Amino acid sequence: MKFNEFLDFIGKEFDFDTEGVEENTTFADINFDEIDMIELVMSVEDKYHLEIPDEELKKIITIGDFVDFMDEKLQ
Numbered sequence: 001m002k003f004n005e006f007l008d009f010i011g012k013e014f015d016f017d018t019e020g021v022e023e024n025t026t027f028a029d030i031n032f033d034e035i036d037m038i039e040l041v042m043s044v045e046d047k048y049h050l051e052i053p054d055e056e057l058k059k060i061i062t063i064g065d066f067v068d069f070m071d072e073k074l075q
Helices: 003-014 034-048 063-073
Strands: none
Touching: 003 034, 003 063, 034 063
């Protein structure tokens, strides 16, 4: 998954402007709370037909971390 593709996805799913969001931007920086993360994971799991274990999710801090994780899972 490409970084810009992921930004487009979360921008549409959560209806917010992704302008200025970079790979090192944290989910906290874009005001994602625990519920937003759960919704994001459910959306990604549905769209890409995969499972994101909670222990893996705990390691994801930045947008780039999520993109890297997805790249690994989708190969």
